[in-house]
Structure formats: C-alpha cells, structure tokens
Amino acid sequence: MDNWLDHVTLTEDGSPTLNHPEHQQWFHSKAGAETEAKSLYIDASGVLESFSGKDLHIADVGLGLGYNMIATVEAWLNDPHSKKLKITSFEYDESLWKTIQIPETKLTKMYPSFWFEVCDSKKLRHPNGSAFDWELILGDLTEFDLTSLSGFDFVWHDPFSPDVNEGLWTKDFFTKLNAVVVSDGILMTYSVRRSVRDNLMASGFDVIKIPTTTMKKNWLKAKKL
Numbered sequence: 001m002d003n004w005l006d007h008v009t010l011t012e013d014g015s016p017t018l019n020h021p022e023h024q025q026w027f028h029s030k031a032g033a034e035t036e037a038k039s040l041y042i043d044a045s046g047v048l049e050s051f052s053g054k055d056l057h058i059a060d061v062g063l064g065l066g067y068n069m070i071a072t073v074e075a076w077l078n079d080p081h082s083k084k085l086k087i088t089s090f091e092y093d094e095s096l097w098k099t100i101q102i103p104e105t106k107l108t109k110m111y112p113s114f115w116f117e118v119c120d121s122k123k124l125r126h127p128n129g130s131a132f133d134w135e136l137i138l139g140d141l142t143e144f145d146l147t148s149l150s151g152f153d154f155v156w157h158d159p160f161s162p163d164v165n166e167g168l169w170t171k172d173f174f175t176k177l178n179a180v181v182v183s184d185g186i187l188m189t190y191s192v193r194r195s196v197r198d199n200l201m202a203s204g205f206d207v208i209k210i211p212t213t214t215m216k217k218n219w220l221k222a223k224k225l
C-alpha cells in the first residue's frame with residue numbers, strides 16, 4: 001500500500017477507520033473504532049476487573065490502527081491499582097505500522113500522547129509504578145510459531161472477516177492459540193458466525209454470544225476450558 005492515509009475515513013463516533021483496498025473490508029464497524037474497542041474488547045471482556053488482580057498478558061491479533069491496543073492501555077492507566085501489563089500485538093502489514101508511527105497526520109493527531117512514547121520505547125510506566133511492556137510481532141501470524149509465547153490472559157481477536165482472512169479463524173489456528181492461553185483465559189471477537197463458534201469449541205473454548213452496544217446484534221466471548 002503506497003499511502004494508507006488516502007484511505008482514512010471517519011466512523012460515527014468520530015474515530016478513524018480504513019477500507020482495505022485489496023480485501024474491500026473496513027478495519028472497524030461503522031459505529032466507530034473507539035466505540036468497538038472500548039465496548040467489545042474492554043467493557044465486555046472483564047479485563048477492567050482484572051488489571052488490579054494480577055500481572056496481565058494480552059494478545060492483540062491484528063494491530064491495525066492500534067485502537068484496541070490504545071483502549072487497553074487507556075483502561076489500564078485509569079485503574080489506580082493496575083499491576084504489570086504486557087501486550088503482544090500481531091500485524092501482517094509493515095507499511096501500515098510505519099504509517100501509524102508518523103506524528104501529526106490526520107490519523108495520528110487523534111491518538112493519545114502516550115502512543116508515541118510507546119512506539120519509541122515499547123514501554124510505559126503506570127503512575128503507580130507498574131510496568132507496561134509491548135511486543136509487536138510483524139509478519140503473518142498463521143506462520144508464526146506461537147509455542148514461543150505463553151500465558152495470554154486475554155485475546156483481542158480482530159482480523160478481517162473469515163471470508164477474506166480465513167487462516168486466523170480455523171480450528172487449527174484456534175487450537176494453537178488455545179495452547180498459549182491460560183486456563184479460564186478469555187478471547188473476544190466480533191464474529192458470531194457458526195463456523196467460528198464451531199472452530200472455537202472444537203479447539204477447547206466455551207463460547208457465548210453477548211449483546212453489543214452497536215447496530216450489530218451479537219459479539220462473541222470465548223473462555224478457555
């Protein structure tokens with residue numbers, strides 16, 4: 001992609017999104033990148049009740065514009081009792097990652113100030129002293145050896161839809177993911193498609209449909225059995 005910035009559009013909550021020229025898919029729902037990140041991945045996952053309980057490790061599948069990652073860090077900063085947070089983000093597209101690091105674009109003008117601190121150092125400190133650590137793994141996650149990682153308490157599963165991004169929704173992929181999620185760990189995703197639920201259940205997750213805060217009827221919450 002030559003210039004991702006030419007593809008930036010605003011969603012209904014005023015936050016930006018992109019249309020992927022090859023997949024013809026939006027990066028976020030029309031309701032808003034920020035709304036979806038906060039409602040689905042933060043509020044509905046239970047992570048808000050977990051920041052103060054123990055150190056957390058979160059997998060961010062499909063960094064994209066970074067909205068899920070930013071919403072997670074904001075929520076963690078807002079809890080005065082947060083313990084250590086580590087996020088491991090996965091992203092296929094290096095040109096997109098380069099784009100979201102450019103300061104003062106129409107895109108990154110909307111990002112919180114900690115974003116650039118985190119981009120530079122991959123680290124941040126909570127006002128209470130707890131550490132934040134960010135690992136970004138660039139490349140195709142379907143080809144990545146997940147066994148080199150472990151201990152994910154939460155997974156933000158946010159690839160494109162199964163129609164165009166099938167490899168990240170298969171039973172085989174979910175089985176590999178399940179192996180690096182802690183017992184009772186939670187995976188959140190926007191797709192409630194039958195095949196997605198079947199593949200999650202066949203790979204060792206219990207799944208429930210949850211109501212959304214947007215026009216879409218349901219999202220999915222999966223728990224490792």
Ligand SMILES: C[S@@+](CC[C@H](N)C(=O)[O-])C[C@H]1O[C@@H](n2cnc3c(N)ncnc32)[C@H](O)[C@@H]1O
Pocket residue numbers: 026027028033037061062063064065066067068069090091092093096139140141142158159160165167168
């Ligand atoms: C719907 S967007 C993610 C939006 C993002 N979570 C946000 O908060 O802005 C999907 C992202 O997954 C990435 N992706 C798709 N397939 C991938 C793969 N096999 N490995 C790693 N990243 C992938 C895409 O490049 C894209 O950035």
